[in-house]
Amino acid sequence: xxxxxxxxxxxxxxxxxxxxxxxxxxxxxxxxxxxxxxxxxxxxxxxxxxxxxxxxxxxxxxxxxxxxxxxxxxxxxxxxxxxxxxxxxxxxxxxxxxxxxxxxxxxxxxxxxxxxxxxxxxxxxxxxxxxxxxxxxxxxxxxxxxxxxxxxxxxxxxx
Amino acid sequence: xxxxxxxxxxxxxxxxxxxxxxxxxxxxxxxxxxxxxxxxxxxxxxxxxxxxxxxxxxxxxxxxxxxxxxxxxxxxxxxxxxxxxxxxxxxxxxxxxxxxxxxxxxxxxxxxxxxxxxxxxxxxxxxxxxxxxxxxxxxxxxxxxxxxxxxxxxxxxxxxxxxxxxxxxxxxxxxxxxxxxxxxxxxxxxxxxxxxxxxxxxxxxxxxxxxxxxxxxxxxxxxxxxxxxxxxxxxxxxxxxxxxxxxxxxxxxxxxxxxxxxxxxxxxxxxxxxxxxxxxxxxxxxxxxxxxxxxxxxxxxxxxxxxxxxxxxxxxxxxxxxxxxxxxxxxxxxxxxxxxxxxxxxxxxxxxxxxxxxxxxxxxxxxxxxxxxxxxxxxxxxxxxxxxxxxxxxxxxxxxxxxxxxxxxxxxxxxxxxxxxxxxxxxxxxxxxxxxxxxxxxxxxxxxxxxxxxxxxxxxxxxxxxxxxxxxxxxxxxxxxxxxxxxxxxxxxxxxxxxxxxxxxxxxxxxxxxxxxxxxxxxxxxxxxxxxxxxxxxxxxxxxxxxxxxxxxxxxxxxxxxxxxxxxxxxxxxxxxxxxxxxxxxxxxxxxxxxxxxxxxxxxxxxxxxxxxxxxxxxxxxxxxxxxxxxxxxxxxxxxxxxxxxxxxxxxxxxxxxxxxxxxxxxxxxxxxxxxxxxxxxxxxxxxxxxxxxxxxxxxxxxxxxxxxxxxxxxxxxxxxxxxxxxxxxxxxxxxxxxxxxxxxxxxxxxxxxxxxxxxxxxxxxxxxxxxxxxxx
Numbered sequence: 001x002x003x004x005x006x007x008x009x010x011x012x013x014x015x016x017x018x019x020x021x022x023x024x025x026x027x028x029x030x031x032x033x034x035x036x037x038x039x040x041x042x043x044x045x046x047x048x049x050x051x052x053x054x055x056x057x058x059x060x061x062x063x064x065x066x067x068x069x070x071x072x073x074x075x076x077x078x079x080x081x082x083x084x085x086x087x088x089x090x091x092x093x094x095x096x097x098x099x100x101x102x103x104x105x106x107x108x109x110x111x112x113x114x115x116x117x118x119x120x121x122x123x124x125x126x127x128x129x130x131x132x133x134x135x136x137x138x139x140x141x142x143x144x145x146x147x148x149x150x151x152x153x154x155x156x157x158x159x
Numbered sequence: 160x161x162x163x164x165x166x167x168x169x170x171x172x173x174x175x176x177x178x179x180x181x182x183x184x185x186x187x188x189x190x191x192x193x194x195x196x197x198x199x200x201x202x203x204x205x206x207x208x209x210x211x212x213x214x215x216x217x218x219x220x221x222x223x224x225x226x227x228x229x230x231x232x233x234x235x236x237x238x239x240x241x242x243x244x245x246x247x248x249x250x251x252x253x254x255x256x257x258x259x260x261x262x263x264x265x266x267x268x269x270x271x272x273x274x275x276x277x278x279x280x281x282x283x284x285x286x287x288x289x290x291x292x293x294x295x296x297x298x299x300x301x302x303x304x305x306x307x308x309x310x311x312x313x314x315x316x317x318x319x320x321x322x323x324x325x326x327x328x329x330x331x332x333x334x335x336x337x338x339x340x341x342x343x344x345x346x347x348x349x350x351x352x353x354x355x356x357x358x359x360x361x362x363x364x365x366x367x368x369x370x371x372x373x374x375x376x377x378x379x380x381x382x383x384x385x386x387x388x389x390x391x392x393x394x395x396x397x398x399x400x401x402x403x404x405x406x407x408x409x410x411x412x413x414x415x416x417x418x419x420x421x422x423x424x425x426x427x428x429x430x431x432x433x434x435x436x437x438x439x440x441x442x443x444x445x446x447x448x449x450x451x452x453x454x455x456x457x458x459x460x461x462x463x464x465x466x467x468x469x470x471x472x473x474x475x476x477x478x479x480x481x482x483x484x485x486x487x488x489x490x491x492x493x494x495x496x497x498x499x500x501x502x503x504x505x506x507x508x509x510x511x512x513x514x515x516x517x518x519x520x521x522x523x524x525x526x527x528x529x530x531x532x533x534x535x536x537x538x539x540x541x542x543x544x545x546x547x548x549x550x551x552x553x554x555x556x557x558x559x560x561x562x563x564x565x566x567x568x569x570x571x572x573x574x575x576x577x578x579x580x581x582x583x584x585x586x587x588x589x590x591x592x593x594x595x596x597x598x599x600x601x602x603x604x605x606x607x608x609x610x611x612x613x614x615x616x617x618x619x620x621x622x623x624x625x626x627x628x629x630x631x632x633x634x635x636x637x638x639x640x641x642x643x644x645x646x647x648x649x650x651x652x653x654x655x656x657x658x659x660x661x662x663x664x665x666x667x668x669x670x671x672x673x674x675x676x677x678x679x680x681x682x683x684x685x686x687x688x689x690x691x692x693x694x695x696x697x698x699x700x701x702x703x704x705x706x707x708x709x710x711x712x713x714x715x716x717x718x719x720x721x722x723x724x725x726x727x728x729x730x731x732x733x734x735x736x737x738x739x740x741x742x743x744x745x746x747x748x749x750x751x752x753x754x755x756x757x758x759x760x761x762x763x764x765x766x767x768x769x770x771x772x773x774x775x776x777x778x779x780x781x782x783x784x785x786x787x788x789x790x791x792x793x794x795x796x797x798x799x800x801x802x803x804x805x806x807x808x809x810x811x812x813x814x815x816x817x818x819x820x821x822x823x824x825x826x827x828x829x830x831x832x833x834x835x836x837x838x839x840x841x842x843x844x845x846x847x848x849x850x851x852x853x854x855x856x857x858x859x860x861x862x863x864x865x866x867x868x869x870x871x872x873x874x875x876x877x878x879x880x881x882x883x884x885x886x887x888x889x890x891x892x893x894x895x896x897x898x899x900x901x902x903x904x905x906x907x908x909x910x911x912x913x914x915x916x917x918x919x920x921x922x923x924x925x926x927x928x929x930x931x932x933x934x935x936x
Contacts, residue, residue, distance in 0.1 A: 023275070024274075027653070031194070037191070038187020038188065039187070040193075040352070041193065041432075042351045042353075043435040043845075043855070043856050044435060045435065045855055045856065047353060047855065047857055048435075050351055068167060078186065079186070079187045080423065081186070087182075087185065090328065091185040091186065094181070094185050095177050095182070095185055098177075098821045098822065098824075098825045100181060100185065101402060101403075101656035101657070101825060101829060102402045102403040102655055103183075103184030103185075103402070103656070104191065104351045104403060105351045110185065115726060121702070122185055128666060129864050130865075133865040134863075135863075136861055137203060137351065138403050138405070138861060139351075139656050139823060139829045140828060141829045141830075141831055141832030142827050142828075142863075142867050143830065143867070145472060145864070146864065
């Protein structure tokens, strides 16, 4: 169990050659082995979604996936959302609509919403609430997160 | 930020500008405690049983496992209250001979990684002689119950009584007495970031830097230095970005004391990140109270006397700094709420049990007492056969200042106006029509109201009145204009989501005529900010905002003096705007950068009339001010399943002058969402053996986007005379009114069945049990 395996994680287009124990979760590998601490850990049992990243185009809980399972997948985290200094429309919308307070759940919500909208740009309002209820936020009461995601969806569709 | 003040007289205060905090947080560049690397990692071994005597803790060979024996000389956490027969119960940093709740730290395993520490923890053998636990406050009060602490006979940590003179005569003369027993079950604040700490020793200075998820960095420094017996100047405490607190991160954690001790012992860096299970079982709990409440009404349904018996299950120890008195004493002091009632009798007790220690959680006691009092008003309305809105109209305070039966002075508020505002907005007659027609179709809709007052911005005298040894009421802000003309405000408050970096900048910007984005707020570092009390109790905008205003006014006065010298004009003719001083009615200006440069580099210009440099302090300690609101919930109850659907939630609130409407609305939304969770979903459940059945987020259920309906907000702004910014606090209000409004709505929906739900959370199980007991549905 303590023997390490060599893998390569591709995060935001960069390859990270790391050695991990088979039991190491993807989120621990992203944060500790690859130094990308924008992805947060809220519960480690797949409920809160703070650790949501996009793997091969799909939002996943990185606390429920082992790092070795993610080898070869294209992983996107919050650090890769902006295009240089230009924020992703979702990041901009969260700022414009006060969709964050403490900011701890925010990276997970951003990746969840971006992943969902990239897969289904014309998602219905009900389905959007369904998707957003995958993650927990304790500060905002979700009102402004929903507003922000709707606004970002408009911008993303206009692209 | 694109908008600028262009000498138009437009102020920053009152504007919904975007937060200055956000760019780092939306790009994943925030700094949270768990992001720090460390040489050593700690896993705490926690008691698996609720009560018992420790026989042995045996660590595997070659492991580093710290127990109470290693911490000899480190004092117990013993907060003090000098009133109400308070018993100073001490909490050992690691359990010594007794364990008193499931989750109590027994030992600290130290290893090179979190995984290794967990592996070793699994191998530590713990032997405890288990005894029968007391998890229920009533059982702990019963004669002959085992004693949890020697210093607290009968498991009573405090007992407070209040009775106004002539109470009995008024009570006996009542036209109607209405009584009820309410129960608020135990809850957990559940910040999305659980606790975390990182302590690092510095060889060069011998100092330790503790980075941790605290709401009170300065007091943590004082408390931990006191307990360990080290110089306070050898400890630096940093609260970096903190992922929500809601009161849970206000109290001192034994775990942080261990980390600082270890960093000194190992002369290295040591880190601990709490997992969610630890947070749910062993971080602080709250809201566990039973209240027996009676109201005496005259024949016009006017409340003339109020009687309360409050029992708070405060857990195994007393939280530092507020003590276990926080819930029962706040309940006693503030139970009369927004109603004009001058006769009051109250008994408030804090009871020790074998459960996790209770501490602050958003609203502290007010969600519970508001729930009790608002249930009482609805019951009284039924007894008098009048409308719930009407009974509130007849009883709400409308003359100010108002002195309560407990002697609290209420500043001007808008209890009646916000009620009327809410009633109008929700359109009660239209709802009643809809309710009737739904009922015919077998659907059960209900509407519920809650009106409440919320004491905010507690200054030192408010805490002193409770007998607290530590009275965390004031704040200091140091505003500096640096030689390049940028402004920095160092504050003792410690925001963690409340947006103070933006709102305090707005307050300062208006005084010195610059844009908020040029003002940097420095907080959360005891080496960089003045001593202060941190952020809790809806205090920061009132108190730190007040101190910011005091300091900024001094900077303004100095800038005007400097400008009058440099522009050779009378001080009265100088206006500060647009980053410069101008002689009114002319185009003669000097920039703030030039003024600052002169203040530092050329003080000789001012002929000794000003001190060199450009830094001013402001300190503020207000008397306290009362915010208020009316909350309205519309629910549908499925009587077959007990499921409650929240159809609509409306808030009409008044928190005085609003500094940033965007941020204020966000605070109310968040508070209401927690109130909805508290009302319907969230409960820490102990089994008979003292174990916790709700130790993950599938069993302890904070609401998701599914459970929160659109929240409609309406505002009034009654300026406070007790706050120099005229702002009142509003961080907690959302959580205070929501449980009462929702449970009143559930009861309204269940009127045809004659059942009463007087417990929170009102879970489907409780609703079904009540219906079954009545043989209905």
